[in-house]
Amino acid sequence: MTDLTSLLQERYGFAEALVADPGWNACLETLLSHRSIRSYLSRSLPPNTLELLVAAAQSAATSSNLQTWSVVAIEDSARKEQLSHLAGDQAQIRQCPLFLVWLADLARLSAVAQRQQLPCAGLEYLELFVTALIDCALAAQNAVVAAESLGLGTVYIGAMRNHPVQVAAQLGLPPKVFAVFGLCVGYSDPAHPAAIKPRLPQTAVLHREVYGQAADPQAVATYDERMAAFYQQQHMTVNGSWSHHSVRRVAGAAALGGRDQLRILLQQLGFPLE
Numbered sequence: 001m002t003d004l005t006s007l008l009q010e011r012y013g014f015a016e017a018l019v020a021d022p023g024w025n026a027c028l029e030t031l032l033s034h035r036s037i038r039s040y041l042s043r044s045l046p047p048n049t050l051e052l053l054v055a056a057a058q059s060a061a062t063s064s065n066l067q068t069w070s071v072v073a074i075e076d077s078a079r080k081e082q083l084s085h086l087a088g089d090q091a092q093i094r095q096c097p098l099f100l101v102w103l104a105d106l107a108r109l110s111a112v113a114q115r116q117q118l119p120c121a122g123l124e125y126l127e128l129f130v131t132a133l134i135d136c137a138l139a140a141q142n143a144v145v146a147a148e149s150l151g152l153g154t155v156y157i158g159a160m161r162n163h164p165v166q167v168a169a170q171l172g173l174p175p176k177v178f179a180v181f182g183l184c185v186g187y188s189d190p191a192h193p194a195a196i197k198p199r200l201p202q203t204a205v206l207h208r209e210v211y212g213q214a215a216d217p218q219a220v221a222t223y224d225e226r227m228a229a230f231y232q233q234q235h236m237t238v239n240g241s242w243s244h245h246s247v248r249r250v251a252g253a254a255a256l257g258g259r260d261q262l263r264i265l266l267q268q269l270g271f272p273l274e
Contacts, residue, residue, distance in 0.1 A: 007032040010196040013226035030149045037153030039192035040095040040184065049150070050098060053185070056146035057139035068132035069139050070105040072171050073098060079170065086166050087159035087182065096184035101160060101167070102140045104132035106176040106271070123176065124272040136180045147185050153194070157182035162258055164265050175270025195234055198226045 004024050011032055050073050057071065074080055075098060083101070084093035093099055106123045113120035122128055144154045160167055160179045167179045188194065204219035224241040231238045238245055253260035266273060 002029055002033065004028070004032075007196070011199055012201060013198045013229070026149070027145075030145060033196065034144075034148060035153075035194045035196050036155040037184070037186075037188045037194050038090075038092045038155055039189040039194075040092060040097070040153065040186035041189050042095070042097070043187045044097050045152070045186070049152075052150075053100075053143040053146050057143040060135075060138040060142040062135045062138070063131045066109065066131065067135065068105055068109065068128070069136040070103045070108070070177070071139075071143075072101045072103065074101065075099075082170055083160070083167065083182065086163045086170070087157055088162065090157060090159065092155060092184045093157060093182065095189075096186040098185040100140075100143070100183040100185060101171060101179050102136050102181055102183060103173070104129065104136050104178045104180050106132055107174045110176055125274045129266075129271055129273060132178075133180060140181070140183060144183065151187075152185055153188035155184045157184065161262065164262070165268060168269055173269070178266060178269055178271065195230070198223070198230055 007029065054071065058067075062068070074083065077094070080094050080096075080099050083099065084090055087093060106128060110120050110123055140156075144156075147154050158181050160182045164179060167173075168177070171179065173179070200223050201219045204216050204223070220243055224243050227238075227242040230236075240248075249255055263273065
């Protein structure tokens with residue numbers, strides 16, 4: 001088992017100080033060891049892996065037990081090829097043996113209400129869409145932790161939102177169902193090892209009692225230095241610091257890669273977002 005200090009060193013670029021070690025176990029090791037895997041072997045997954053991951057996902061918290069999410073499991077090569085094309089031709093979608101598309105799903109509750117001849121106008125409001133997004137994210141992250149505990153690699157694919165209408169057509173999604181993100185699952189290719197990516201210092205994200213500075217200059221400057229070293233170590237070509245790269249990503253509508261039209265497209269998919 002990898003020790004806590006070593007994993008904190010990798011996650012932050014230095015060992016974040018803990019007043020006392022509250023305990024160490026295999027679950028914490030799995031969480032702190034997370035890394036995004038973008039190269040996969042063609043090796044198939046053991047039988048019932050998918051069902052176990054879904055059981056883990058369904059064990060996540062869900063608002064009011066509404067369970068406003070679903071997932072589409074894709075193993076067909078041709079379908080993965082189509083989804084890869086819609087997601088910027090990302091090779092890992094084609095490589096991985098299992099590709100999961102996680103859905104915000106209000107269609108199920110709508111169908112339940114219709115069968116009981118009861119109103120469901122609340123589904124038209126932004127609150128229920130946000131609820132479905134949260135439910136979906138919590139479920140997917142449970143599945144990620146479960147997969148990684150089994151020695152599998154994962155990576156989220158946010159580019160499922162690049163062309164949501166086309167993705168919906170490819171997956172046969174009914175109205176009131178939206179593909180929030182994809183998830184590659186499989187065995188990491190050892191020829192292309194992935195490192196643990198450093199995160200912002202806790203001083204940048206942890207606020208006690210009340211919110212402090214939105215962006216502590218020293219914490220961000222320190223992180224820029226650590227990320228520069230990480231990019232160099234991983235032979236990654238990144239223009240500018242993490243700060244500049246991140247700000248460019250949110251500079252305006254053009255930087256969103258078409259997702260600035262998401263509200264309009266969601267309405268086409270059956271989400272009024274009142």
